[in-house]
Amino acid sequence: MLEKLRSKITKRKIQIALGCLWILDGLLQLQPRMLTGDFARQIILPSAANQPGFVGDPIRFAANIILIHPALFDICFAFTQIGLGLLILNKKTVKIGLICSIIWGLFVWYFGEGLGGIFGSQSMLIMGAPGAALLYVLLAAGVMVPSQKDEAESDTSNHPSIYLSFVWTLIWMGGGLLLLRSSHGKPGMIAAMLRSAAQGAPGWLAGLDIHLANWFSATGGLALITFLFLYLMIGFLGFLSAWWRAIGISLGIFTALAFWVIGQHFGGLYSGLSTDPNTALLIALLGVAVFGTKEADLKLLLPVSDVND
Numbered sequence: 001m002l003e004k005l006r007s008k009i010t011k012r013k014i015q016i017a018l019g020c021l022w023i024l025d026g027l028l029q030l031q032p033r034m035l036t037g038d039f040a041r042q043i044i045l046p047s048a049a050n051q052p053g054f055v056g057d058p059i060r061f062a063a064n065i066i067l068i069h070p071a072l073f074d075i076c077f078a079f080t081q082i083g084l085g086l087l088i089l090n091k092k093t094v095k096i097g098l099i100c101s102i103i104w105g106l107f108v109w110y111f112g113e114g115l116g117g118i119f120g121s122q123s124m125l126i127m128g129a130p131g132a133a134l135l136y137v138l139l140a141a142g143v144m145v146p147s148q149k150d151e152a153e154s155d156t157s158n159h160p161s162i163y164l165s166f167v168w169t170l171i172w173m174g175g176g177l178l179l180l181r182s183s184h185g186k187p188g189m190i191a192a193m194l195r196s197a198a199q200g201a202p203g204w205l206a207g208l209d210i211h212l213a214n215w216f217s218a219t220g221g222l223a224l225i226t227f228l229f230l231y232l233m234i235g236f237l238g239f240l241s242a243w244w245r246a247i248g249i250s251l252g253i254f255t256a257l258a259f260w261v262i263g264q265h266f267g268g269l270y271s272g273l274s275t276d277p278n279t280a281l282l283i284a285l286l287g288v289a290v291f292g293t294k295e296a297d298l299k300l301l302l303p304v305s306d307v308n309d
Helices: 002-007 011-028 038-048 053-068 070-089 094-111 132-142 148-153 163-183 187-198 203-219 221-237 242-261 279-291 295-301
Strands: none
Touching: 002 242, 011 070, 011 094, 011 132, 011 279, 038 053, 038 070, 053 070, 053 094, 070 094, 094 132, 132 163, 132 279, 163 221, 163 242, 163 279, 187 203, 187 221, 203 221, 221 242, 242 279
């Protein structure tokens, strides 16, 4: 049964999802508030906060350049992203679209997202680390169109690359490290970040953040250990096979979608200043892509058990 489900997940389907997300991002750039200085002041500049100089200084420089003519720059960004989406959706131009999306994604990750805040002091998966733009880059690389020679030699060329399994594990286990660093051993710091994120959110979303923050405050180390164990388990199960791997990926997708609601508030799509649906939705898409990889490839890399589908 797992093999039948896995066979339905192809590179092309993930490419289509990426193309649609790029178009969505481009359309979000055309929101009225994005055409004003608010884009630079409230979206770009905050990503420089609590960052080392090699990250923060270029971001502040880029924000000042955008402020010279915010509408012009924003329209250029919008049509760049819409163009990327259209290139990826067209089978004849999908490869160039994926290559360009990697280049553009890295640019946005640095100057727009401050490397996802991973060099800052308050970066966690639930709050948007390691950055949506990086996920676009990693996913594009994982579903890159193979050369004709590679396609002829491999029976897995139609499926996402097995390297995405490593990406999946790295993100979740890295998320555990970010959690420990952000808390500095004090769950109250995480609670404070969640309460700060609740400000300005619709009432019911803010309420969910507050409830989770109260849990961290009330249970102390237990909440921290629970989240840490969850992250490590999701990452570890991604390298097993058959049902264990499916359980780990499903748990990761469910957790990512929960973070998309709590902490990330659907990427703030209601705010008028959203540039993308945020990281959690991309992590969920990554989970789908990882499920679509061939376990036969994984066995060549790691001594996982036989598949009993």
